[in-house]
Amino acid sequence: MLWGAQIVGVVLAIGLAPFFMGVAQTVKARRQGRHGPSVWQGYWVLAKTWRKETTVPEYSSWVFRLAPSMSLAALLLTVLLIPWSGTVPSAWPHDLLAVFFLLAFERFWVGLAGMDSAGTFGGLGASRIATLGTGIEPAMLAAFGVLWVLSRQTAIQPLAPALMRQSLGIIPWGLAVLSYAFVLLAETGRLPVDNPDTHLELTMMHEATVLEYNGRFLAQSQLAIAVKLTAILGLGWIWLGPQLATPWANLGLRLVELLVSSVALGWLESRSTKLRYFQLSTYLTMAAGIGILAFYLVSSGGLN
C-alpha cells in the first residue's frame, strides 16, 4: 500500500502540475476581471508546443540542447523524493539535501542555457538567476535545517510526524514556514520576485533564459516550470500538513492542499507588484534571516 500510494502520488504530482499552474492563472485572471483561459490550458499549450518545429540558435552548442532535459530531469527526480503520501517505503529514496542540490542543479542548467543561447536577454536572465540563487540557497538551507534539528536526519519521510510529536512552539514553526514561503516565491519565479506572465524582456529572469527555445525544448521547459511549482508547494506542506492515518488519505489531503495553495498563490500574486531588482537582496536576506532565527530557536531548545 505504501508503494502504491507513493507511486500514484508521484504520477499525479507530475501529471497535474500544469493543472495547478492553470488554477493559479485562473485566480489571477478572475482578480483582474477577466475570464482567463481554462484551467486545462497548460496541457493544450504543452501539446501545441511539443508538435511545433524545434530550432536552435546558430551560435549555440550542445549545452543549449541538453539543458532542457537536464533541468526537467532534475525536477522529475525532485518530485520522486517528496513523500506525497506522508510515509514512503523504507527502500524509497527521500532526502532533503538531495532536493536542495537537485534544485541548485536545475538552476545551474537553466543559467547555462541562457548564456549559451548567445543572446543578451539570455545572458541577463542567467546572471539574474545566479544572483538570485546565492540568496535562495542559504534561506532554503536554514528552513530545511529546522527539520534536520527536529528529526536529526535529512530524510524527508518522518519529518512531518516528528514535527507533530515534538509539538514545537508556534514561533519557530511560524518563522520556518515564513522563511520557506519567501523562498518558494523566489525559487518558483513568482511575484513579487519574478513575473511569469510578462512580455517585457528587460524585466525577465527565468523567462529570459528560455526565450530562445521553441518546439520540444520549450515544451520541456514549460513542463519543468509547472513541475517545479508543484514540487516546491508539495514540500512546503510538510511544515503545515496534518498527517492522516493511511497513505491514501494523506495523498488525497495533499492534492487538496496543492489546490488550496495554487489558489492562494494566484491571490497573493494579484496583490503584488514586482520588487525592484536591487531590492531582491533585501528580500532574500530577510528570508534567510528568518530561517536562521527559526533554526537557532529550535536548536537551542528555544521557546519550548
Place this chain on the structure above:
Amino acid sequence: MKSITVEKIEGPQWTHYNSQQKQAGHQLLALTAFQGHRLVCHWLSPDGFVTAAVLHWSGLDFPSLSPHLPEVAFDEREIHDLFGYVPKGHPDLRPLMRTPRWPADFYPLNGTSQFPPNWLDTQPDNPAKIVEGDGVTVMKVGPTHAGIIESGHFVFSIIGENVLHLDLHLFQNHRGVEKSLEGLALEEVPRLVSRICGADTVSHQTNWAMAVEQLAGYQVPETLRWERVVLLESERVLCHLNDLAQIPAGVGFQVAHQRALAMKELWQRGLLELFGHRLLFDTVQPGGAARVEVDSLLKLIQTMNKVWHPWRNFVEKHHGFNDRMTGVGLVRRDDAARFGAVGVAARAAGLNFDVRTLMPLYQNLTIPATKGGAGDVAARFKVRLQEVESSWRILQIALNHLREAPAILRWHPPEDLSGEIVSYSESPHGLNVHVVELEQGHVRRYHVRPATFRNWPLVAMATAGNAVADFPLINKSFELCYSCSDR
C-alpha cells in the same frame, strides 16, 4: 488669436536671437524648414504672442542652434535628413529618419528629388552610439517588440544591471506625411491630418482647423469652441486612462492594469456611441466639429466616476506600486526646461507649462495647475491622475455651456486661401504645433511638431543611471507616441 510678428534674422545673429528668446522664457513652437533655403523659428511668449524668426541663406550650411538650444537637436537632424540642409556645428548629425536604403541625393522635401527613389539594396541599420570598455554589454531591444506597440529600436549600453547610455533609434516607419500633404486641396487635408496619430488625433485636427480659420479670418463662434473643448478633453481622458493603465503593467501590477484598461474601454465605447469613432478620428474640420449629446456624455462621466474613484484609491494606497515608481526615471526641472519638455513630463518635473492657458479656445476656463514636482515616474503618474479629473470638470462646464448654445451653420473656408500660419494646442502628450503654408487653396508646406517629438530625448536621459529592468516602467511613464514621430 493674436497676429504673428515676423523678424528677419541675418545669419550671424541666428543663434544669438533664438537663445535670447529661450532665455526670456519663451516657448519654442517649431523650427520649420522650407524649400528655397528658408528656416522659420516660431516662439510663443508667456502672454501668448507668437514671433516668427526667419532666416534666409544661400548654400547648404546654416548655423546650428543645437549647441545652444538642445531641444532642436532632433529638428535639425530631421531637416538634414529631409531637405539636405546642413546645420553647421551640430554635435550629432547622424541620420534620424534617413536609412542607408535612401539614395544619396534623395531628400524628400527639397522639391527636386525623384519619386519614388531607387531604394538601395542594403541593410537599413543606422550607426548606434554605444559605450565601449571592459564589462560593458550592448543590448539591442526592438524594433519588433513582444507587446502590441510600435517600432522603436533601443540600444542600451549596460554594465551589470545599470544603464550607462541609451541610444534611441525611432522613426523606423517614416510615412512621409508632410510630403503626402503637399499639394492637397483644403478638403483633402483633414482625413490625413486626423491619422497622424491615434492618441492625439483631435489635437492634430484642431490645429489644422484653427490654422485655416485664422488664415481666413473666421471668428469661431462660441458653440463651436465649446464643442472642440469637449472633443479635446474627451481625447485627453482617453489617452491618460490608457497611460495610467500601462504604468502598472511595467511592474507586473496586472490587477490595476486590467481594471484601468476596462475603464478606458468603457470610455471608448461611450465615445463610439457619441461621436461615431473610438479614437475620435474625423471629428473636427475647419468651421465645424462633431456635435455632442450633452446628457449622454454627462451620464458617461458619472458612470466613469463610479469606477474611477475605487481604482484611484486602490493604486494610490498600494505600497509596492508606489515604491517602484518613486525616484525612478528622474527628469530634473533644469533638464526639462533645457530640453524643452512639454506635457505631462514637463509638469511632473515642476514646469508649469500648459498651452491651454494661452489658447483662445479655453479663454473662459481656468486650467488647474497640476502638482508634480519630483520628476520621477510617480510624479508623472500623479499628474495624469489629476489631469483626468480636471478634464472631467472642464467637460462638465463645457457641456453645461453647450446645453444653451445656439446651433450654428457650418462655415466653409474660401477655396483660394493663401498664407503661412502656425497653430498649436495642448494634446494629451503636450504642446502640439502645426506650421501650415497654403497657396491658392492648396498645401505648399505642412510641418507637424508633435509633443512626443520633444520628449523622446528625455526618455533616453531619464533612463541612463537606472536599472535596466526599470526601463519598461520609465518608458511607460512617458508613454510617448511612435506614430507622431513616424510622420
